[in-house]
Amino acid sequence: MTVRTAEFLMAxxxxxxxxxLMYKSTELPVGWIEDEGPGGGTWPFxxxxxxxxxxVGILFNWVRKHGPIASSNxxxxxxxxxxxxxxxxxxxxxxxxxxxxxxxxxxxxLFLIFYLRILGKHSWQLTATLTxxxxxxxxxxFEITLKIILPxxxxxxxxxxxxxxxx
Amino acid sequence: xxxxxGLLGNGFLxxxxxxxxxxxxxxxxxxxxxxxxxxxxxxxxxxILLPLTFLVPPTGAIIFLAAIYYGAMYGGAISSIxxxxxxxxxxxxxxxxxxxxxxxxxxxxxxxxxxVASFIGGSISxxxxxxxxxxxxxxxxxxxxxxxxxxxxxxxxxxxxLGGDDIFKTIFSIAIGLVLSAIGFDIISGEPxxxxxxxxxxxxxxxxxxxAIGIYGIGEMLWTVEENALGGGKSMLSEATVTVxxxxxxxxxxxxxxxxxxxxxxxxxxxxxxxxxGATPGSLMAYGIAKQMSKEPExxxxxxxxxxxxxxxxxxxxxxxxxLPMLTLGIPGSPTTAILLGGMVIWGLEPxxxxxxxxxxxxxxxIASLYAxxxxxxxxxxxFIPVFIQILKTPFxxxxxxxxxxxxxxxxxxxxxxxxxxxxxxxxxxxxxMRKLDYPLAPAVLAIVLGPLAEPALRQSLIISDxxxxxxxxxxxxxxxxxxxLLLLFLPLFKIIYDKIRNKQS
Numbered sequence: 001m002t003v004r005t006a007e008f009l010m011a012x013x014x015x016x017x018x019x020x021l022m023y024k025s026t027e028l029p030v031g032w033i034e035d036e037g038p039g040g041g042t043w044p045f046x047x048x049x050x051x052x053x054x055x056v057g058i059l060f061n062w063v064r065k066h067g068p069i070a071s072s073n074x075x076x077x078x079x080x081x082x083x084x085x086x087x088x089x090x091x092x093x094x095x096x097x098x099x100x101x102x103x104x105x106x107x108x109x110l111f112l113i114f115y116l117r118i119l120g121k122h123s124w125q126l127t128a129t130l131t132x133x134x135x136x137x138x139x140x141x142f143e144i145t146l147k148i149i150l151p152x153x154x155x156x157x158x159x160x161x162x163x164x165x166x167x
Numbered sequence: 168x169x170x171x172x173g174l175l176g177n178g179f180l181x182x183x184x185x186x187x188x189x190x191x192x193x194x195x196x197x198x199x200x201x202x203x204x205x206x207x208x209x210x211x212x213x214x215i216l217l218p219l220t221f222l223v224p225p226t227g228a229i230i231f232l233a234a235i236y237y238g239a240m241y242g243g244a245i246s247s248i249x250x251x252x253x254x255x256x257x258x259x260x261x262x263x264x265x266x267x268x269x270x271x272x273x274x275x276x277x278x279x280x281x282x283v284a285s286f287i288g289g290s291i292s293x294x295x296x297x298x299x300x301x302x303x304x305x306x307x308x309x310x311x312x313x314x315x316x317x318x319x320x321x322x323x324x325x326x327x328x329l330g331g332d333d334i335f336k337t338i339f340s341i342a343i344g345l346v347l348s349a350i351g352f353d354i355i356s357g358e359p360x361x362x363x364x365x366x367x368x369x370x371x372x373x374x375x376x377x378x379a380i381g382i383y384g385i386g387e388m389l390w391t392v393e394e395n396a397l398g399g400g401k402s403m404l405s406e407a408t409v410t411v412x413x414x415x416x417x418x419x420x421x422x423x424x425x426x427x428x429x430x431x432x433x434x435x436x437x438x439x440x441x442x443x444x445g446a447t448p449g450s451l452m453a454y455g456i457a458k459q460m461s462k463e464p465e466x467x468x469x470x471x472x473x474x475x476x477x478x479x480x481x482x483x484x485x486x487x488x489x490x491l492p493m494l495t496l497g498i499p500g501s502p503t504t505a506i507l508l509g510g511m512v513i514w515g516l517e518p519x520x521x522x523x524x525x526x527x528x529x530x531x532x533x534i535a536s537l538y539a540x541x542x543x544x545x546x547x548x549x550x551f552i553p554v555f556i557q558i559l560k561t562p563f564x565x566x567x568x569x570x571x572x573x574x575x576x577x578x579x580x581x582x583x584x585x586x587x588x589x590x591x592x593x594x595x596x597x598x599x600x601m602r603k604l605d606y607p608l609a610p611a612v613l614a615i616v617l618g619p620l621a622e623p624a625l626r627q628s629l630i631i632s633d634x635x636x637x638x639x640x641x642x643x644x645x646x647x648x649x650x651x652x653l654l655l656l657f658l659p660l661f662k663i664i665y666d667k668i669r670n671k672q673s
Contacts, residue, residue, distance in 0.1 A: 003604070006604060007604050010601065010604055020363075021346055025361065027361075028356070028358055028360055036355070036630075037626050037629050037630035038625075039356075040355065041353075041360065043345075043349055043626070044345075047346045050339075051342040054335040054336070054338045054339035054342065055335075057335035057338075058335045058336060058339070061333075067333060068605075069604055077603070081393050084392050085392055085393055088388075088389060088392050088571075092385070092571060093592060095575070100585060104576075108572055111568065111571075111572070112568055112572075115567065116568060119564055120565065120568075122565065130565070130569075134569065134572065145222060146219075146221055146580070148580050148583065149583070150576065150579065151579070
């Protein structure tokens with residue numbers, strides 16, 4: 001896919017999103033209400049309209065090939081870059097997905113092992129050290145000091161004794 | 168005058184509390200580190216680390232974040248000089264002469280010059296700040312809803328008029344930021360609004376941190392992953408010889424550059440005040456002017472010390488300058504201050520001119536902390552140059568997962584809702600894809616912070632005027648501000664027409 005094609009698709013998608021936002025804004029009154037001023041939907045409705053107009057403007061520039069992006073025939077994301085970025089993005093999505101299943105202390109070590117060992121090709125010693133150290137620091141800092149309880153999923157019961165100790 | 172000095176004195180008392188002092192030193196060191204890492208700048212550091220500040224009172228929190236902001240301005244120069252890669256966009260101009268100096272084996276000279284220039288820039292601008300801010304806040308005290316809205320329009324208009332990005336994309340970015348901030352509840356009628364796809368997670372709105380960490384954390388890191396893939400992750404670290412004797416000699420030689428530093432400081436400060444401009448253009452402009460001022464302009468680009476001093480003085484001065492509108496008017500002067508402003512809202516402080524009267528300790532504590540942060544940053548910077556060079560050798564693949572994890576937890580912490588973590592990932596990935604198409608994203612972050620303040624200001628104004636937009640033009644302060652905003656908004660259009668006329672003539 002070229003940058004030019006990507007530009008077109010992005011403008012189209014954002015345009016569609018703008019229309020959806022305009023539609024969604026009309027759930028509240030978008031006009032003037034006597035003694036109350038503008039209705040609750042007015043502000044987002046007109047802003048979404050501005051978004052839509054901007055998208056039309058971007059598409060207008062696209063048609064006349066105006067500007068470096070609209071006229072660029074370079075590849076949008078090169079294959080080897082795509083692999084790297086995709087690997088990281090998918091790893092993040094899987095990690096967050098696992099938060100509510102095996103909890104943050106199950107999924108973060110997996111993420112660290114994946115990143116350090118497989119992507120970073122670091123030694124097992126370093127990988128193991130960081131994989132153990134980072135979650136411990138996080139637990140100490142966020143859960144004990146800041147009292148922000150992070151998602152545990154199925155591992156919740158394992159933490160009950162720790163809560164008793166610290167909280 | 169004496170009143171200001173008295174208040175500043177009180178501010179210093181706040182700063183010298185042990186906790187705050189520790190926060191400044193820690194913040195400076197952390198900021199230096201963040202600034203030195205290629206790809207990470209002050210805005211990333213502040214966005215990712217803001218959730219950590221829930222631990223301390225607001226004054227401590229802002230002091231810590233301001234120290235990071237400051238430290239990052241110093242740190243940006245380190246990788247510009249040692250790697251030839253700007254540690255942050257604000258340090259781009261530093262590579263022009265810093266890198267050639269490093270290649271000539273004079274890396275230590277460039278690093279010392281950068282540190283001293285940063286210190287001068289920071290000091291001059293914070294003095295200007297101390298005496299400019301209170302009168303400005305005093306004027307702003309009479310501002311009502313129409314003036315507030317006009318000021319926000321002006322802030323957005325500077326992005327369109329001076330931002331230099333595609334006009335439509337800039338406007339899109341501003342509008343989407345404002346719409347995202349409108350999600351949740353209508354503040355006046357209390358009814359749910361824009362609950363996208365009827366997902367209940369949107370009922371509590373979108374915390375600005377979710378967007379900020381999404382864009383400046385996840386998105387930025389994906390961007391860096393891409394750049395590492397392209398560059399093969401090879402390090403081009405220069406060698407540096409650092410000894411006490413050489414440092415003293417370097418310091419002595421810097422005396423001749425005082426004019427350049429002074430120019431960079433004053434210029435940077437005033438450019439920094441403008442929302443769309445800030446440290447990056449400020450430092451580039453300072454570089455350009457330094458070259459024109461110089462008796463030997465041909466040396467620039469080949470290792471002129473002035474070429475390091477000017478942009479470094481300017482970017483530190485600009486970071487102070489950008490705090491002026493944030494503290495006095497409640498309008499951030501840069502993406503980083505936008506996040507600081509959002510933080511103030513979280514800590515329960517209402518931004519605006521009343522801050523100076525209602526939360527005097529907070530404001531003056533912050534101002535005094537800038538003096539202190541400046542001093543600590545230059546000391547830490549010069550004393551630990553070898554350490555920072557070592558840090559630059561840290562492989563990206565160790566740092567990246569740590570930052571990603573901080574982002575994920577940072578996105579979860581403010582609301583403790585998994586919905587926000589997902590949303591942050593979406594913002595990060597879409598933001599990355601948009602950035603590749605040159606969509607400017609800083610306006611969106613500014614907009615999501617200002618949105619909850621802009622909408623009530625607009626609605627209240629219209630209620631006062633019974634629906635007439637004339638209220639924005641026929642008041643003493645709102646009028647000129649609004650006209651300035653409109654002029655800036657149409658500046659690109661004037662340019663196009665001007666170019667057309669000139670083309671016809673030629």
